[in-house]
Amino acid sequence: MRRVYTPPMSAFLECGPFSASDGEGRVLFDGVSVSLEAGQCVGIEGPSGSGKSTLLRHVAALAWSPDATRQLDGHSFRGAELPAWRSRVSLVAQDAPMVIGTVRENLSFPFTQRAGRERKFDDVRAAAMMTQVGLEKLPFDREVRTLSGGERHRLALVRALLWNPMVVVADEPMSGLDPGIAEVCFDLLLQFGRRPGRLLVCVLHDPRMNTRTDRHLRLAHGQLKATA
């Protein structure tokens, strides 16, 4: 894998410019770039339909953005290096998608892929984290199709944190959770983002949660701006 090293003059995560339009051809945003420092939690807000989820998909390199450049911690990623980017900048998608199979398969599959070949799935740590989010009673051999929406959201969160990428990009990760358990999950995410060399970027459905993030960005009228 060829990665170009550039001196760390730039921010920890730098990517863009991104442009996107919705299904009817209406421009959501045009030429938006993201530049963020490590060790913080960034909340993105904006009116519904403004393209927040689409922007997160661009940051996570899941949406087609041929003109964008991507840098993380001084390294550039492009073309065939995008899988390596995604293994470092992982998206927790809005509806908590799962692969067909058991809870264990869903937690461990990233470690079976090429990107995780040198790492080992830690059963003990997984069990501990499942307990933290209130899923201690969920057996690892349970088929995920039998899980409730709330259970799936928590499982998706545990998966991302176990994978421990450099950046977690989360799209309404706590939607559908009871307030108590949502609070616990959010604490875990905030702890993750504030560690050195880590970053959390998330869209939150609850405005009260937004007040707890370190930095606020607002996406509206096609522009991404920092807010107080």
Add this chain to the structure above:
Amino acid sequence: MSHFIELGPQQLVIATVLIVAAGVVSMVLRLGVERRLGIAALRTVIQLGLLGLILEQIFALENPLLVVCLLLLMTVFAAREAVTRASRGYRGILVDAWLTMAATCFVVGGVVTQVVVGVEPWYDPQYVIPLLGMILGNSLTGISLCLDRFMDHLEVRSAEVELRIAFGATRHEALAAPLRDAVRTGMIPIINSMAAAGIVSLPGMMTGQILAGSPPLQAVAYQIVVMFMIAAAVALGAMLVVVLAGRHFMGVDATLRLDRMTAKKN
């Protein structure tokens, strides 16, 4: 070949009574299919009649170039039919389907006609055309089912595919599950017909050979070769077409490009 009863125009006219009977049933029960039945019957007569005339000519001329040209034409028609049957598409699907048909038919057909059967001369149309025709006809079903399932998987289960991508899956890893699903689906018909062969159904080719006067065991031997040949062609073809199609929906950067998928035009 020992003996067989020849059919002339008179016999064919009598056989028409049967299709008319089917039409009468449709009219009495108001099924409304008599028109379509009539057109289909007419197409059968015209298409097979033309094919018969062409084959008579090609058999008589014994020209290898002509045989190869006819085979190429057959692959084009088969590819077109395979693409028409799929409910989704993409730019270049016809080329992919044709490449697949041509490659598998010539590889598997080549092994069967040249190595297994040992046709002399190599292009003997009496063997080469029916055998390759059978590969084409069957791999067409397999390939169209496979393509359809592949695109269906990518679209309906895109969240699952993208989930793997979001954790750094390479193109190969991201497409492994859709590929497996599609090839399995494409192979179901041939596996079913191999399992039912001789018990539930008397395969068409074997029936034909027996009618033409071949000893039953010889007909069985040919049928076994044909079944294995079709299974190999479907398996290879299904794999190849999905790999080709996969390249359209995912480059080396492993970004899923569903925007390149088109719905069927009708």
